[in-house]
Amino acid sequence: MFILLLGIARALTPYDSLLDTQATSPADEYAIGKEYVTSQLWFGAEWKNPTEQARVERITRRVIAASDRPDFIVNVVLLDDARVNAAALPGGFLLINRGLVTMMTDDELAFVLGHELAHALLRHGASQLRVKEATASVAALSAARAGNDPAAARARADELYLMVAAHSRELELDADLYGLVYATRAGYAGAAADTALQKVAASLGELVGAQDRAWASHPLTADRIAELTKGRTGMEKVAAEFDAGLTFLDQGRPSQAVTSFQQFLALFPQSQAGWSNLAAAWMLHEPPPATGVVDVVPLHRQSGVRVRGDAVRLERAADALGHALRLDPADPVALALAGALARQQGKLPEARAFLERGLARAPADPALLTNLGNVLYDEKKPAEAIARWIAARDADPTRPEPRVNLARAHEERKEGKEAIAAWQGLVDDRTWGATARERLAVLGSPPGAPAVVVPPGALTITVNGQRLPLGMSLAELLAALGPPDSRTLSPDQATETLFWTKTGVKALVTSERVAAWLLRQPTTALPGEGMAFGQGEEDLTARLGPADVRFVIGGRTTLVWWAKGLTAVLLDGELRDVTLYKPR
Numbered sequence: 348m349f350i351l352l353l354g355i356a357r358a359l360t361p362y363d364s365l366l367d368t369q370a371t372s373p374a375d376e377y378a379i380g381k382e383y384v385t386s387q388l389w390f391g392a393e394w395k396n397p398t399e400q401a402r403v404e405r406i407t408r409r410v411i412a413a414s415d416r417p418d419f420i421v422n423v424v425l426l427d428d429a430r431v432n433a434a435a436l437p438g439g440f441l442l443i444n445r446g447l448v449t450m451m452t453d454d455e456l457a458f459v460l461g462h463e464l465a466h467a468l469l470r471h472g473a474s475q476l477r478v479k480e481a482t483a484s485v486a487a488l489s490a491a492r493a494g495n496d497p498a499a500a501r502a503r504a505d506e507l508y509l510m511v512a513a514h515s516r517e518l519e520l521d522a523d524l525y526g527l528v529y530a531t532r533a534g535y536a537g538a539a540a541d542t543a544l545q546k547v548a549a550s551l552g553e554l555v556g557a558q559d560r561a562w563a564s565h566p567l568t569a570d571r572i573a574e575l576t577k578g579r580t581g582m583e584k585v586a587a588e589f590d591a592g593l594t595f596l597d598q599g600r601p602s603q604a605v606t607s608f609q610q611f612l613a614l615f616p617q618s619q620a621g622w623s624n625l626a627a628a629w630m631l632h633e634p635p636p637a638t639g640v641v642d643v644v645p646l647h648r649q650s651g652v653r654v655r656g657d658a659v660r661l662e663r664a665a666d667a668l669g670h671a672l673r674l675d676p677a678d679p680v681a682l683a684l685a686g687a688l689a690r691q692q693g694k695l696p697e698a699r700a701f702l703e704r705g706l707a708r709a710p711a712d713p714a715l716l717t718n719l720g721n722v723l724y725d726e727k728k729p730a731e732a733i734a735r736w737i738a739a740r741d742a743d744p745t746r747p748e749p750r751v752n753l754a755r756a757h758e759e760r761k762e763g764k765e766a767i768a769a770w771q772g773l774v775d776d777r778t779w780g781a782t783a784r785e786r787l788a789v790l791g792s793p794p795g796a797p798a799v800v801v802p803p804g805a806l807t808i809t810v811n812g813q814r815l816p817l818g819m820s821l822a823e824l825l826a827a828l829g830p831p832d833s834r835t836l837s838p839d840q841a842t843e844t845l846f847w848t849k850t851g852v853k854a855l856v857t858s859e860r861v862a863a864w865l866l867r868q869p870t871t872a873l874p875g876e877g878m879a880f881g882q883g884e885e886d887l888t889a890r891l892g893p894a895d896v897r898f899v900i901g902g903r904t905t906l907v908w909w910a911k912g913l914t915a916v917l918l919d920g921e922l923r924d925v926t927l928y929k930p931r
Contacts, residue, residue: 373438375437377438377439378438378485379436379437379481379482379507380436380437380439380440381438381440382485382507383436383440383504383507383508384422384424384440384442385492386488386500386504387442387504388424390497390501392426392428393426393427394425394428394445395425399448399449400423400425402448402453402456403423403425403443404423406453406456406457406535407421407460409533409534409535410457410530410535411464412533412617413532413534414461414465414529414532415468416468419467419468420439421439421440421441421464422439423441423443424441424442425443425444425448426442426444426445427445428444428445429444429445430446430550431444431446431447431450431547431550432446432447433459433460433463434463434508435463435466439467441460441463441467443459443460447459447547451543451546452539454539455540455542455543455546456543457530457533457535457539458527458530458537458539458540458543459526461525461527461528461533462526465521469518469521471521481507484503484507485507488503488504488507491503519571520571523540523578524574524578527582528578528614531582544568544572544575545568545572582614585611585615586611586615586650588607589607589620589621590650591607592608592611592624593624593648595607595628596631596646601631602632605628605629608621609625612625618650619647620647620649623646624646624647627644631644643843645836664684664688668681668684678705679708679714679715682702682705682715683715685698685701686698686699686701686705686715686719687718689701690718690722690725695722695725695726698718699719702715702718702719702722703719706719711742712742713742713743713746713749714739716736716738716739716742717736717739717746717748717752719735720732720733720749720752721752723735729756729760732756733753733756736753736756737749737753744899747773747776747778750769751782753765754769754770754773754786757769758786764907766786767896768896768907770786770790771783771787771907772903772905774787784844784855788857788862788863808852808864808927810827810850813827813828815827815828815861817861817862817864819860821843821856821859821860822859824854824856824861828847828850828852829847831846832847833845833848834846843856844856844865852864853865863927865926882921883917883920883921884904884906884920887906887915887922891913892908894906894907895907895909896909903916903918904917912927913927
């Protein structure tokens with residue numbers, strides 16, 4: 348029972364209770380729940396709304412899938428009742444009143460359904476059921492319906508409802524916490540549990556009859572919210588064990604990592620990343636072999652579990668920004684944050700208003716320009732968005748966000764050359780470098796700063812007298828150069844970079860084939876067309892012709908010749924790095 352029931356008292360000695368209690372079979376529980384549901388349908392109480400029925404069942408399926416019994420079968424029945432209530436009955440029946448469905452958001456409804464499913468999965472109703480009384484009530488209710496006596500049938504139905512739907516305060520708090528876990532696992536915002544309870548509490552004055560008499564066993568709403576807050580805090584601590592496990596593995600402490608991942612999975616058993624990392628931690632207990640080949644043991648860096656709840660963080664952020672803007676309503680930093688926050692909440696008009704207010708005071712502020720570009724992009728105005736991102740990039744060439752946005756927008760618009768140029772400018776960024784290298788590999792233009800380059804347009808390099816072509820297999824590469832000094836796997840495990848430090852050779856490998864040479868010093872020879880380190884842009888263009896793409900960020904100039912498959916990077920006007928890839 349979800350609502351805070353107003354109470355029932357019955358004086359029974361412990362011996363009376365024991366004598367009247369016995370184990371129930373699934374058939375008994377189904378018969379009891381089925382009779383109550385049948386009586387509601389007989390009264391004409393069913394709410395026939397296909398749209399809301401589909402909505403409730405969709406959310407129910409997600410929550411069940413995230414529960415501890417994903418195979419649990421439940422029958423959802425909507426009742427045409429304005430009271431804000433839901434109840435789980437023995438036998439897997441879930442009753443939801445119209446008043447609750449229409450009042451709740453999806454996130455709030457997920458918590459309510461999780462709460463009721465917890466009652467069912469934990470068999471709260473069945474564990475308290477006084478079988479003799481319930482069986483007698485079922486028989487009396489069935490007889491009243493058979494005799495077409497609505498008054499008697501309603502009285503017997505109310506009586507049965509109180510037997511199966513009223514739970515102790517302790518069980519209600521348990522159901523709250525399990526409901527929170529199930530809803531959060533299913534991807535719904537945990538903070539919605541608080542607002543769901545508040546909505547129910549606000550509707551208490553409208554409740555009458557058996558449903559509100561069942562409220563007596565429930566704790567106060569404030570107490571329930573306090574317990575849920577504690578529960579969320581505990582969930583956050585458990586979720587943090589995933590990151591702790593990664594840290595332990597990075598530190599070479601697999602035993603501690605195993606413990607952390609096990610603790611994480613105890614609460615979040617649906618996390619595929621958690622199970623994979625636990626397996627990796629067990630494997631890393633064993634030292635690598637002294638000889639022979641070495642396996643890659645990849646790790647997931649994201650758990651795939653949303654625990655803290657975006658709603659909680661965003662609400663706290665909104666509160667803090669409210670204080671900041673009251674002190675200075677035109678502060679560009681606070682307005683940039685407010686615009687980003689409103690956009691994350693899906694409030695695009697409000698986001699635009701905040702950002703335009705900030706730009707009225709600071710028209711060249713890169714954060715405001717970037718965030719306004721994001722809003723415009725969400726509004727399906729890509730040309731305007733790109734213009735704002737370019738302005739932000741030019742206002743602060745060191746800021747990576749507008750360049751990332753430009754790269755992604757160009758990719759989505761199938762503008763390959765522009766996307767490659769944008770990603771090339773990010774390969775050395777501390778935060779976005781790995782992503783840039785991945786995207787460039789996908790786009791067919793590997794990043795890098797090679798210092799060994801063959802004649803432009805060729806697809807083969809010569810290292811220690813060996814000719815190494817693009818497209819050669821990983822096995823052939825290893826046979827030619829021997830074990831690399833380092834091997835790095837991209838986060839999505841699609842690209843591997845191998846580095847031989849003595850020769851300055853890097854190879855970017857995708858699908859077991861060399862996709863690019865990323866060659867650095869100490870190798871200094873740059874054969875072909877008179878290229879040499881230290882040359883300036885004028886010398887390079889005289890030898891190679893005008894570059895297809897040229898862009899400057901700070902003291903770094905990047906020149907791209909698509910037909911030659913060559914990218915040159917000049918630092919402070921001097922050639923430092925060259926990348927060789929498949930010509931276009």
